[in-house]
Amino acid sequence: MSFLFLFVFLAAIVGVFRPYLGRKRWHFGLAAFASFILIGVFAPKPDPASVSEAGTSEKERSAAARPAGGKAEAAEASDAPDTNWDYSETTDEMRGTTTKFARVVSENEVDLDFPYGVVNGYLTVRQQKKDGLSIIFSVDKGQILCHSFSDGYVSVKFDDQPIRRFSCTGASDGSSDVAFILNERSFLTSLKKSKKLIIEGEFFQKGNQQFTFKTEGLNWQ
Structure with a gap:
């Protein structure tokens, strides 16, 4: 359905600049506006699962990009004995x-x-x-x-x-x-x-x- 409204939108845009069928420019402008709204309404919604997976992948890439120095320093700190001195x-x-x-x-x-x-x-x-x-x-x-x-x-x-x-x-x-x-x-x-x-x-x-x-x-x- 969204492809049909996209076609109407493009035809209306052409009509704004070069009116045809005996119509006035504002007719085509109104048609372009209406079809643009309908494209947004009938556009397919993104799959929540795919969005979640994409976010998880981004987090994994960020974690992989972090330097390992923090872990090494934490390991060294944990190896040091506690002291009361x-x-x-x-x-x-x-x-x-x-x-x-x-x-x-x-x-x-x-x-x-x-x-x-x-x-x-x-x-x-x-x-x-x-x-x-x-x-x-x-x-x-x-x-x-x-x-x-x-x-x-x-x-x-x-x-x-x-x-x-x-x-x-x-x-x-x-x-x-x-x-x-x-x-x-x-x-x-x-x-x-x-x-x-x-x-x-x-x-x-x-x-x-x-x-x-x-x-x-x-x-x-």
Whole structure:
């Protein structure tokens, strides 16, 4: 049906420019307009299935054209282990030196009673030009019994390895909530291989207390 109206439309267009059969131009113009409308009404509708398939094919082509880099980057990110380590650094402007830190917070809390209350434990790896490598165990507040004059030590357990003792000493400024773990290189070597660490230290009037750390993914050169 649409082909018939198309033929009428073309004949009417010719009549607009070169009237024939004794008709006036506006007659042919009206016929052309009417036939144009009827062509649109009776034109075959597109198949919805074919439209859907065409849209799907276009999406597939677009997806195929995307670079594979995004997938590769996502794969690399998923391969990297989750880590609880926080990294920071400070700069001594006067001496032109930089101190680097990596710190992890304990998974558990310990109640040290009044006046300290519930505290977290912290393990910090520090590298500075003056003192070199330091391994620091600390709490929010409390008194860790680790003094150079009393042969203080902490017990540590890396993953399922045997329990080891590391000597420790207090901070030079007398802070009681900080202990420096000695034999730093050996400790760091085991720490970088571990996923879990338990540190047991002795606290004033609270005896031995344990703090558990998730240590996987330490990035330290």
